Amino acid sequence: MLRQYELVEKVKAYDPDADEEMLNRAYVFSMRAHGTQLRASGDPYFSHPIEVAGILTDLKLDAETIATGILHDTIEDTVATQDQIERLFGRNVARLVDGVTKLSRIEAQTESERAAENFRKFLLAMSDDIRVLLVKLADRLHNMRTLHFIKNPDKRRRIAKETAEIYAPLAERIGMYEFKDELAEIAFRELEPLAFESITRRLEQLRESAGDLIPLAIADLEELLADNGIRATVVGREKTPHSIWKKMQEHHVGFEQLSDIMAFRIIVDSIPDVYQALGLIHQRWPMVPGRFKDYISTPKRNGYRSIHTTVIGPAKRRVEIQIRTHEMHGQAEYGLAAHWAYKTNGTASPRENYPGCRTCWRSSTMIQARRSSSSTRSSPCTRTRCSALRPKAS
Numbered sequence: 312m313l314r315q316y317e318l319v320e321k322v323k324a325y326d327p328d329a330d331e332e333m334l335n336r337a338y339v340f341s342m343r344a345h346g347t348q349l350r351a352s353g354d355p356y357f358s359h360p361i362e363v364a365g366i367l368t369d370l371k372l373d374a375e376t377i378a379t380g381i382l383h384d385t386i387e388d389t390v391a392t393q394d395q396i397e398r399l400f401g402r403n404v405a406r407l408v409d410g411v412t413k414l415s416r417i418e419a420q421t422e423s424e425r426a427a428e429n430f431r432k433f434l435l436a437m438s439d440d441i442r443v444l445l446v447k448l449a450d451r452l453h454n455m456r457t458l459h460f461i462k463n464p465d466k467r468r469r470i471a472k473e474t475a476e477i478y479a480p481l482a483e484r485i486g487m488y489e490f491k492d493e494l495a496e497i498a499f500r501e502l503e504p505l506a507f508e509s510i511t512r513r514l515e516q517l518r519e520s521a522g523d524l525i526p527l528a529i530a531d532l533e534e535l536l537a538d539n540g541i542r543a544t545v546v547g548r549e550k551t552p553h554s555i556w557k558k559m560q561e562h563h564v565g566f567e568q569l570s571d572i573m574a575f576r577i578i579v580d581s582i583p584d585v586y587q588a589l590g591l592i593h594q595r596w597p598m599v600p601g602r603f604k605d606y607i608s609t610p611k612r613n614g615y616r617s618i619h620t621t622v623i624g625p626a627k628r629r630v631e632i633q634i635r636t637h638e639m640h641g642q643a644e645y646g647l648a649a650h651w652a653y654k655t656n657g658t659a660s661p662r663e664n665y666p667g668c669r670t671c672w673r674s675s676t677m678i679q680a681r682r683s684s685s686s687t688r689s690s691p692c693t694r695t696r697c698s699a700l701r702p703k704a705s
């Protein structure tokens with residue numbers, strides 16, 4: 312759990328003018344309010360709002376949002392009142408905490424898919440201040456990360472279903488792909504344990520027979536770009552079991568027919584570099600028809616911009632490649648949160664300075680990356696599923 316001074320320091324690092332006093336007061340207030348309550352994990356309940364606040368600092372959000380993260384369960388779960396929060400932390404924080412509390416109260420009770428769609432719309436409409444939604448998503452993300460501690464399988468299922476139907480699509484809707492991916496992945500593991508197991512096993516078998524092809528393909532791509540004078544960061548990963556499963560469902564194919572299970576990202580300095588990189592790749596390897604998408608000339612509705620193409624070639628495999636600038640990359644992963652952080656503190660999105668782990672492309676914020684290593688360039692992460700940590704098949 313983040314200590315008080317660590318949390319404050321994290322905020323100060325990207326927003327030197329942040330109200331330190333308020334953050335300290337919120338920390339102590341929440342700790343006292345939650346008292347001896349415990350989480351399903353056996354941890355003090357208080358560790359939950361602090362972890363939520365930690366996720367929000369990773370998004371470099373303003374002090375009011377961080378305080379809201381720290382306080383978000385106090386009205387619902389303790390004797391603290393709205394008036395108290397307003398007196399101690401001001402009107403804005405009180406309004407935000409109230410918003411999160413209201414969302415928590417109307418949560419659940421969504422059985423059919425149609426109801427889920429209505430509920431998503433409702434959540435969006437309720438959150439006239441987008442920060443309410445960001446705190447709610449961080450709250451859900453931490454609850455999903457600790458889902459396995461809940462003993463009652465029906466309860467786990469209900470939470471996972473709600474996440475898959477409401478919160479993951481909502482994160483996607485506002486362009487927060489990294490949140491969406493992690494939420495969907497944990498929910499999938501809970502809801503379809505057999506499919507999850509079988510796909511994970513297939514991926515392992517494939518790795519054993521062919522070796523880890525990701526570093527090979529990265530090397531191929533890097534060499535091509537460097538030879539042509541394009542400065543680029545290349546990261547790659549196996550697609551997640553959830554996205555593989557979704558493809559199998561959509562196209563009604565089995566795992567064996569699914570040829571592209573690796574995806575790569577090329578991050579370059581400018582838009583001309585993006586198109587030059589694309590040209591080089593298409594000249595070098597044949598592209599797969601029907602898979603090319605230019606979301607730079609035509610962005611998605613949530614603002615997402617990137618080039619997507621699939622080619623047959625790097626490491627002698629069919630691979631999906633996304634090409635974008637650093638700026639697009641930051642926005643692609645954090646969407647609205649990135650816009651908000653930029654608006655309030657002028658900070659660049661976390662992604663802009665840190666392209667993520669080389670072999671699973673989680674950003675520094677979602678992993679405990681070994682930041683100490685040399686620079687802000689990609690470094691191996693400590694995520695259990697990251698291939699950088701897997702024993703290499705020879």
Ligand code: MN
Nearest residue numbers: 359383384450
């Ligand atoms: Mn909570």
